[in-house]
Amino acid sequence: MTKHAHSGSEADHLWQMLVGLVWETRGEWRRKVSTATGLPFSRVRVLKRLLDAPVTLKQLADMTDSDAPATTVAVNDLEDRGLVERQPHPDNRRAKLVSLTPAGRRLVELVHRTVRDDAPLAVQQLSKTDLAHLRRILERINSHET
Structure with missing residues (x-):
């Protein structure tokens, strides 16, 4: 038996312990984020993905491991709240770019400033x-x- 074959079950066990530790802490942190923003965590997750640059709906769906209809619903909601906006894509007439509005950016910055992730x-x-x-x-x- 090789060293790696023997260590697989131990590695799997340690991995499950690590995942469990992280998973247990995420629920409380997500609740804090939702409380601070007044938004479901899934909406804040979308906003955070837009911090670096505008993206298409398809890209946003891929980034959030979501399907296109769910992403469209989320973007519609965030747009209604004035947190994101759609703009024509410069290279693809059929696509729209989704970007943060100043209010959306302030909301994400609020989370970073106020919700501790100790x-x-x-x-x-x-x-x-x-x-x-x-x-x-x-x-x-x-x-x-x-």
């Missing part, structure tokens, strides 16, 4: 040595993902 207490209580090991391991994993 590490769970168990992570905060790790020793400096353990945190250094965790950083080294995560950086190694991230370098393989790119």
